[in-house]
Amino acid sequence: MEKTQRITFGAVAIAILFALGGCSGMSTQGKNTAVGAGVGAVGGAVLTGGSVLGTVGGAAVGGVVGHEVSK
Template sequence: MQILNKTWRVTGIVLTVACLSACSNMSARDKNTAVGAGVGAAAGAVLTGGSAVGTVGGAAVGGIIGNQVGKDKK
């Protein structure tokens, strides 16, 4: 069973990298949002032991943080 879980995790990472490589037409802020969501999802999954709620929550928080990084200050 552990091999199956590892396979799914590796598949998820590969798909995430493939999706992010398609971001060539995105603005820097859009890229930061996508990367933040990916990193947040991974961190949420690790911190909650693979919980779906933790993964989705991490993606949401990471996306928000990524969106705000480098935001112009007015």
């Protein structure tokens, strides 16, 4: 079990590094939209108890707010 957890942690860490590297060429507005969508998804999931509809709705609202904030 210990070995599986280490492999999983390593794979997740590598995936996060690649995802962050993909954001390097984005505009400020694009970054704000992505951050807003992520925060909105987490907020929606927390407020609705993990419902898929709440997560997707939160991501949509957060993305719009993040996009508009950077204008």
